[in-house]
Amino acid sequence: MKKTPYLAALSVGVCLFSMQLPAQQLRTAYFMDKAPIRSSLNPALRPERGYVNIPAIGNIQFEFMSNSLALDNILYPNPNGSGLVTFLDSRIDANKLLNDLKDRNNLSIDLHSGIFGIGFYTGKSFWTVDVATHINTGVTLPKGLFEFAKRGSGYEGKAYDLKDMQIDLTSYAEVAIGYSKPVSDRLTVGGKVKVLAGLANTRMKFDKMHLQMSQDRWEVDAEGSLEMSINKLEIQNQIDEEDGSTYIDMDNIDVTPQGPGGYGGAVDLGITYKLSDNLTLSGALIDLGFISWSARNSVIGKAADHYTFTGFEVGDEEEINTGDFDKLARFRPVDARGMTTRLNTTLYIAGEYTILNDKIGFGLLSSTQFRTTSTFTELTLSANFRPINWFSASLSYSFIHNKFDTFGAALNFSPSWINFFVGTDYMFTKITPQWVPVSQRSANLFFGLSVPLKKGEQ
């Protein structure tokens, strides 16, 4: 009974941090004490045993997440027969798509591939060394873009504000050294230092994109920017035949990287506190860092243009048709400068209450990821089972981002010679024959294979 106030306070605290949406790393594994992956979620969380990841397949993570779009928002059963049609099919009601959309619709796909990883105990200290690559991509599309595609201008005309359209991609390699140690019987702290080598960073963003359509004119007003940083990046410029200005030829980009385009660093910080024998609180800040991209590997462009179309003009002295629609996305090169990009930092706050001598635990985890295009928050409730020494499993339910029809599951098998881990935060309740989730706005899959080492002194 004494735990009730703690749990209530934890729940309120977690809810306060949970504002929007989901995903990032495998939250379902956060409370799995035998899974090596848990130290990547919180460096103060240590797996029961040390490990050596099997190269290339030791730690693979794939994630897709969106705050609004699922496959069944893009493809629909054919209204007149078998098969599928896209949302752009004229037979599909616009409301079917638009009702599910947010003002800004974010999609991201992340891939993490562990090249090498080892974790080992020296006394009570736990050390990790990891080499991995990351690819993070993100797209932000305004609702107006979909509305225009489905509804158009109407017969009376309409204006659309399509600002904040954005596409970005960041790829980097990391070498990380982690360390954790119990400070007392109740408190464990951990940290990880990462040296980052930036491989690619690109971002195209339109801060302004205003579309006005009426029976006598169409007007588009656009302002955008392009940033690219890749080692040995070579871009040809074209000359505008009308005004003689130069612009970046997007069809003629040559990339032959021979090394990093920038360097950076990051830290992970974690803490766990055993409030009582049954209740443990924890928190972590993951990937708090940056990559600095050198000016000589960077190209920056700006686009700003106004396009007006009124059709033919008879009788007016002044020409009203101005601009060239193609020029709206022509980026004029500006002086390259070094750029600094921050990583997608994640904040975890969690608590777990265990029963039956820790055989079963119930956890509540808030995870908030601060991405460059958006902030995703997810709240995950999990039940964690540790029935026997070499097997553990977790079932989770993430509240915010899964249309209330998915749950997560993770399994960790650790016989004496191998440790096999597989898990997802969004179990596929409906998938296509090609194994693509149908109605989930998020999907992730984590897989790991490692050789267990000796147990540590917990």
Added chain:
Amino acid sequence: MKQTLLYLSILLLGWLLPGCVKNEYDLSKVDTDNIAVGGELVMPLGKVRIDLTSLLPGISSVKVDLPGTFPTLSFDIDAGFDTGILDQLDESTPIYITAAVTNCISEPLLATITFSEDENREAAPVVLFDKAQIKSADQGTTTLTTSLSMEEFRRLAESCMINFDFFTIDKQPKNDVEIMANATLQFVFSVQKSGGIKL
């Protein structure tokens, strides 16, 4: 025991997954034949602006004495605008016209506005407005709307004369009617298309 549990887990996974498969969402059967962008669209085709000042150089107004009939007034115009954009549209697409008539006549009248290829009207003129009511100059701008078939619009685009036939509304005006020299007529041609633009 360990291996048995491992095998059972894999078997359970293999049993559950097929149950999740929605065959109606087979991504190899996506029909993209009916893709259209834009829903309902209004698209400008062009504008024709006519200033009577330019058509009647040196003349401040055309006075029509009462009583009597109103003669047809015909003016040369330099039309001949490009209709190439029509090739992108379905031939059955109607062309919508909005006309704004400003400072045209001193008394309200009915007007028939036609476009013809020559003054003699040997070829049937394109009737834009048939006995549409035009406000007097002091009553403000008159806005009229109508539509043409694509074939009519092409003929209009080749016209070189604009013709006005005026009629009294219900009774003979008390005063003589003047056609004002500073009259302006603006025709806005547009397309309203439902079903979007097919890709």
